[in-house]
Amino acid sequence: MADTASRPRLRDSVIVQADGGTLLFLCLADRTVKRFACDEFVKDVVVLLDGTRTIAEIGALACGGRPDAWERVAEVVQILEREGLLSRVAAPEREFRLLGTARAEFYDRQLRLFQDFCDQGWSPETSGAALQRRLADATAVVCGVGGLGGWVALALAGAGVGRIRLCDFDRVEVSNLTRQVLFGMADLGVPKADAAAARLREVNPFIEVEAVARRIGGAGDLADVVKGADIVINAADLPTPNDVAGWVSEACWPDIPHIMGTGYAYHIGVLGTSIIPGRTACWACVRAETFADHGRDGMETVVGKRDKAGAMGALSGLVGNILAWEAVRILAGLPPALGDRWGEVDFWPLEIRSRTIPQRPDCPTCGLPPNP
């Protein structure tokens, strides 16, 4: 039986429509539809589920009130709760304001999204404000702030990741500006890490941004860069995306979750993989799985990849933002989408293809210890 002192509230993402004796609950967050038979009393109750009234108060109001009405209200509430149509907090905006008025206002729409994640049951937290706090307490490192990492960093800054460290050795060139969202003409010649950090500080005054202008030539160059990070996103591509990804993974292993953005070229973008030590397949498993395609692991390269692949901002931005979304999920304690999974988006047919990356039992890096 629902707690009569509780103040039930429909999820904000749910709209309700009536068709005679049927109520249709349409969830705008995932497009699910649920139908229930109803009478005028139930219709009245549903309208009153706004988090301001107790079950007893709703019973007194619905259809003019009846002595046993609260019991029927409790029954309706119990069904809606079981169907996941109620919010887990009665007054979300009051919870949001606990972050401070300025932050509550800044993050308003995102907090409402986070609240729906909580209401959906995707987080052990009940309030969207708790997910925002997790982001504020987190440190993210973005390796490479070019066509991919610039978008990642911008999205993480907007989302409110508390400390963002940017690592890049390059300087802004004119050919970057079509797709590297953090830079303008005034930044030409400026170290990318510095220009990007300045832009991110403009975007969100509530976060700290640190720039590290450094060329990465091995995992050892990253030891202090990734130190203390809650997540590292690889978006660097020199000397090759796979080389840098290997170094990033080595520097992060076995403590730090990392997302392997390994690039975009022409109309293909690579999504993930997310590597969460102890939980998912590792980079060696990814390489073993993907590099064996077409028997390539046994072949000699005759004509290799060109230095400058075709690219444009609309496409690199989509890939970068998907990686940022994955990073936000991990930092907020939500389930990742790209663990044990290699995804590729092909922008021409606009399709995402993905394959499972099995965790190899005999993997020297992540393999499970043999049974005693």
Ligand SMILES: [Zn+2]
């Ligand atoms: Zn492995």
